[in-house]
Amino acid sequence: MAEVHVIGQIMGATGFSESSLFCKWGIHTGAAWKLLSGVREGQTQVDTPQIGDMAYWSHPIDLHFATKGLQGWPRLHLQVWSQDSFGRCQLAGYGFCHVPSSPGTHHLDCPTWRPLGSWREQLARAFVGGGPQLLHADTIYSGADRYRLHTAAGGTVHLEIGLLLRHFDRYGVEC
């Protein structure tokens, strides 16, 4: 079986209007993929940047997959939340990107979006906080049923992901 190592970091995020941010991340794969070691999902620390506007998490990702097929190549999905001084959390954006398919180190900039509600909900979000969230998190990385959503852009999450492939040439796969 071919093996894939995803070794890297979620560096941080820019472009969000709130400053204390954290990120919940997860990796979703198809049925042919099996996670041999590593944790498939996690949550970063809450960071308040002192210099500049980029929140840095430096959250390590170290995953080892074995695969029988190319379908369902791993997708990394992210939810960025902000935490205020009272400890309340508010959604800042959803985003996803495919794990790169060529070996080596890659810088990824993952744009995010957040659901807008009706004008009442937008007004409430500006004053009180809160706001609509997705019921099912798999809408972040799947294309079905997205036409119902009305969203606005959030900031960008920056990742540095390194990919190590093993035995792909044995099966004739070029990447």
Add this chain to the structure above:
Amino acid sequence: MAAASPSVFLLMVNGQVESAQGLEEGISQITSKSQDVRRVLVWNFPIDVTFKSTNPYGWPQIVLSVYGPDVFGNDVVRGYGAVHVPFSPGRHKRTIPMFVPESTSKLQKFTSWFMGRRPEYTDPKVVAQGEGREVTRVRSQGFVTLLFNVVTKDMRKLGYDTGPVDTQGLQGPSLP
């Protein structure tokens, strides 16, 4: 006579911790806080280490903890940071952000500033792990630049493809 196929690969890393910039109250050549002058800290610290393994899972990371004196002369932690050692052979430069744990209550922030005992990690290796970070609040401040030269042995023979060498034509050690 056939040679035995390797079961272990080697990773040799050498380089230096080059410089840091922008650390809060760091020691700098210029003490005034003018906006248009760079404040740079240079350590030029050598690293020379070789690892061997059968599995790339748990690839080595460099964890940095930066300490410095505060107003009262106590050594307090100024930042933690971690980065994976690059896995493709060649010369690599990495600039990593540093962060400091922060307490949530203002009273505790004041007493820790006053007594010189800031919140710190009991085990700096926590910085290299992803688990258990959900409950921590940190403040990011400053960057450290590291330069790596990486040499690997037998990774290709074991079937690993590490991708193109991404040196980007780096010259010798330099300040950012």
